[in-house]
Amino acid sequence: MEKFSARIKGKIANRIIIKGGKGFKCGCSKDKCFFHAMTEISSGFGNRTRSFSESKIFAREKTCRYLFTMLRLINRAIAIGSLILLSACATAPTSAVKNTTKTFTTVVVDAGHGGKDSGAYRRYGPPEKLVTLDVAQRLDRKLRESQMKTVITRSSDVFIPLDERVRIENGQKNAVFVSIHFNDSRRRGIHGFETYYHSGVSFELASLIQAKLITIPHSANRGIHTANFRVLRLATCPAILVECGFLSNRSEGNQARDWEYRELLADRIAEAIVEQRYGAGVYRGSTQVTAQSQSASMGQEPAPSAAVHH
Structure with a gap:
């Protein structure tokens, strides 16, 4: 779980907590940057995709892209960690075999x-x-x-x-x-x-x-x-x-x-x-x-x- 906040004109915007998302995207138009989080958002919006205007969250396109990149890397790290854990569990029985092929009695x-x-x-x-x-x-x-x-x-x-x-x-x-x-x-x-x-x-x-x-x-x-x-x-x-x-x-x-x-x-x-x-x-x-x-x-x-x- 990650927490994010943005400072707009000296004030801190509402804190949004994003958990285990299914997908993310962001972009900018002339008057706003938006961030779509296909995920669970605990700030009262429920399990829906939301678009946040410039005045509420992001002041620059760079911030939006940075956040998107970070979340994607987090998801990849979680996936890789799960694969490593599953691999370790799968190979555990084999590693318990004692090699007695030269010393057996x-x-x-x-x-x-x-x-x-x-x-x-x-x-x-x-x-x-x-x-x-x-x-x-x-x-x-x-x-x-x-x-x-x-x-x-x-x-x-x-x-x-x-x-x-x-x-x-x-x-x-x-x-x-x-x-x-x-x-x-x-x-x-x-x-x-x-x-x-x-x-x-x-x-x-x-x-x-x-x-x-x-x-x-x-x-x-x-x-x-x-x-x-x-x-x-x-x-x-x-x-x-x-x-x-x-x-x-x-x-x-x-x-x-x-x-x-x-x-x-x-x-x-x-x-x-x-x-x-x-x-x-x-x-x-x-x-x-x-x-x-x-x-x-x-x-x-x-x-x-x-x-x-x-």
């Missing part, structure tokens, strides 16, 4: 979907909720074999709400979060791997996982993308989501049924995570999987929603 392994949420369920592939669980459990085992602490969000076919997954990932100190999913499309010809992240600190791990996955023979690289998924957006640690192929594609859907292929997926992801933490050449994968572990990982045995392994 815990890996939160998330098996997407589960229970009443089957995820993708297509003709060629098994239900997504089962293959995500299988790959997640294999990944969990491989990381523990590499002497890493893990937390798995579910170890059976149960429904875990997204907010509970966020609580689990944010409840770990010095962690990274990796969510396992399979893709789906109405176009059956689409195939390949995709990796998603939200915060910038997650990009390096996302890139490394994608690079390892596309070394699998006959794979397609569908790239690394930012996404606003809840488990990524609300994470306070580096968090990524991996799409391990399309169940809607004949080839990748059939591959997802093969335990050896799921073992290979878990092996590539584990290699990327260990390499991110300890450097290249450290990971020693285990490709030996028994029929018993295969049936157990695809089974429906009851287990707690979040299991911690040291």
Whole structure:
């Protein structure tokens, strides 16, 4: 809010208070200068445009133009300040993410979907909720074999709400979060791997996982993308989501049924995570999987929603 007054022949004219105007203009004719304020004027005129004669407010055209320029600058400053404030509010969640990509001591392994949420369920592939669980459990085992602490969000076919997954990932100190999913499309010809992240600190791990996955023979690289998924957006640690192929594609859907292929997926992801933490050449994968572990990982045995392994 600004206050203005004018001195005419030694007397002070009525003080006019102008608030947050929508627009302004001024001009001069032979016998008067005028100032149109399309705004709220608290001097009793109400919300109307008013023209003030020379004898009441302005004695010179220069004064009118000066006032008009000042009000326009004030409006611009208010608009810019609002944009800066909105920008700060929008970026606040991202700035809260702690960069632990080189120092993490815990890996939160998330098996997407589960229970009443089957995820993708297509003709060629098994239900997504089962293959995500299988790959997640294999990944969990491989990381523990590499002497890493893990937390798995579910170890059976149960429904875990997204907010509970966020609580689990944010409840770990010095962690990274990796969510396992399979893709789906109405176009059956689409195939390949995709990796998603939200915060910038997650990009390096996302890139490394994608690079390892596309070394699998006959794979397609569908790239690394930012996404606003809840488990990524609300994470306070580096968090990524991996799409391990399309169940809607004949080839990748059939591959997802093969335990050896799921073992290979878990092996590539584990290699990327260990390499991110300890450097290249450290990971020693285990490709030996028994029929018993295969049936157990695809089974429906009851287990707690979040299991911690040291």
